[in-house]
Amino acid sequence: MSDLDSAYAHCETLVRDMDRDRWLATLFIKPPWRPHVLALYAFSYEVGRLREIVSEPRIGEIRLQWWREAIEGERQSEAEANPVSQALLATIARFNLPRRALADLVEARRFDLYDDPMPSLNDLEGYCGETCSSLFRLAAIICADGRDPGGGDVAGHAGCAYAMAGLLRALPWHASRGQCYLPADVLSRNGALVEAAAAGVSSPALANALWELRGRVRRHLQAARATLAALPADVQPVFAPLALVDLWLNAMERRDYDPFRTLIDPPQWRRQWALWRWPGRQPH
Incomplete structure (x- = not known):
């Protein structure tokens, strides 16, 4: 199994374990597209849970900035070491997904960090x-x-x-x-x-x-x-x-x-x- 295959498998496991309803829903998607949709969902889960895993909003802001830069191609080596970002970036390239939509999703998640x-x-x-x-x-x-x-x-x-x-x-x-x-x-x-x-x-x-x-x-x-x-x-x-x-x-x-x-x-x-x-x- 290649590193990229392992990254997609990691995304599926993450969604299956942490958002089972979305994972079940993806079973109706044809197999060629399913791993890529799961990469999207895994990314969404990662940026959506930041408030629960950081000790203060400032750290969450830093993590969101990392995701924005990874989406924009500014952290290639670091992104390739993270299975979710690796699969996400491969999906973006494969389907020419609009990076702006993903960056806007990251920006919207700033609201979650505060009260x-x-x-x-x-x-x-x-x-x-x-x-x-x-x-x-x-x-x-x-x-x-x-x-x-x-x-x-x-x-x-x-x-x-x-x-x-x-x-x-x-x-x-x-x-x-x-x-x-x-x-x-x-x-x-x-x-x-x-x-x-x-x-x-x-x-x-x-x-x-x-x-x-x-x-x-x-x-x-x-x-x-x-x-x-x-x-x-x-x-x-x-x-x-x-x-x-x-x-x-x-x-x-x-x-x-x-x-x-x-x-x-x-x-x-x-x-x-x-x-x-x-x-x-x-x-x-």
Whole structure:
């Protein structure tokens, strides 16, 4: 096995162990493209977990800068020594992926390092677009063999639906560290306070704000699904993770749901069944 093959194998193991739902969804992608999509997901995982592994934001900033420079080709020898960056750079070259999109993803992750509130719904959707919609778009380019398959609106809506639902799932975790991704304008419009949300304090006002946000997620999900069939058949499986969003939202709408104490974690068999029933699947 070559060093590059080992790097791609490392990426698959990382995604399988740390983001099993995404790994399961990639099983519907044709084998020639699957390792490259997994390299993207492994990269996203690495830059998304920095807050958990660094002792202070400054160190996280340094690490993000390293990723930006690696993407731009400025740290070739160091990047080749890291299996995730090695596989990512090979994927970028193989499919001529836009480096700007990857650099923007890295830049958006700076928000994670701090406790600043999310100012507005527009800012939240921009964050989701740069961190998640871009992954869908880049994976779609890979599965179109380096061509732009169109459907940018599908990726945009899909990323907002998947990422926003994921952030709502993560409320207990974020509140435990005093962080709040809920947009301040939505909280204010419903009479809720950012400070209370960051501290994990529930209220009827917060429940109304969360209901509004779930409605926004459902509209993004509906918009993505409405245009998915127009994409090439080989590209459609990229969007299989959307099958999980309904599971998460339905669990949040149970009467006993507590946004800061209820863990939204459907059983593995239900997640796999949802993926299997997803209409765009093409098992290989």
